[in-house]
Amino acid sequence: MQTLISEALALVGERWSLLVVRELSLGRRRFDEIQAATGAPRAVLADRLRRLTAAGICATRTYQPPGSRSRREYVLTDAGVDLLPLLAAFVDWGERHLGPDAVRDIEYRHLACGGHVTAQLVCECGQLVSPRDQLVAQINP
Amino acid sequence: MQTLISEALALVGERWSLLVVRELSLGRRRFDEIQAATGAPRAVLADRLRRLTAAGICATRTYQPPGSRSRREYVLTDAGVDLLPLLAAFVDWGERHLGPDAVRDIEYRHLACGGHVTAQLVCECGQLVSPRDQLVAQINP
């Protein structure tokens, strides 16, 4: 049975996929730029970009800078941007529970006020929900 | 360079790890119970439980039900419970962007009001932050 989590993991759970999304979210758009930042092997990176594109998480576009030859660039689609809460949740968890040897990848800030942004559980009633003592998990019927 | 995201992915990015956490969050505690619910091969499941335990995400305990022999059970630690926003983010993303063929794994509800709970970006100023147009991502200095 394919569940949401297992399907989503199949798309972005591989080793480099989310790191590619992270780079794209930072505004890096070109192959070599992403390759250098992540250290992913070129063949693997090409494959991940293909899969992310096929999944509608990023889109590719060819453009022509004046005076040089055409280039290709990758940008996140809306579906890709919607992965940012997931990345933020990874970072938040890592910061709290991994040793200080791990480098903080990325910092999310609120455009309006510049404040630090984290991923939180929020109820439709508007309240923040602590996973420790205010949350109920149930199987979907 | 080890970043928070890549380290966290190394711990819980494998195929069955987050599914095991999901089962534990539903209150399933025993090996066979988790095995049946996920369908993971027994050897793989044993390894994942070992790794999750070593990482401090779950803990194992032996207890003695009256009248039967001793059993072992697994429970999420606080670090494991702190993964639930991550799971919620997966579910939210999948529900929005995967086809209707995928089954919703799990439903999170607010203990106080019973309302539906989702993972959202929240600024320290208290406002919800849309990833589409209110978020700035920057590399950490």
Added chain:
DNA sequence: CAGTATCCGGTGCGATACTG
């Protein structure tokens, strides 16, 4: 600059069967 083409080693993972 943006990939492909090979080659190859490690291992994740599935299936099955066996123990305490």
Added chain:
DNA sequence: CAGTATCGCACCGGATACTG
């Protein structure tokens, strides 16, 4: 009930070199 023990394949991923 809770795992180990084996086996084998597919595939991920690293290195290197080559093309448009």
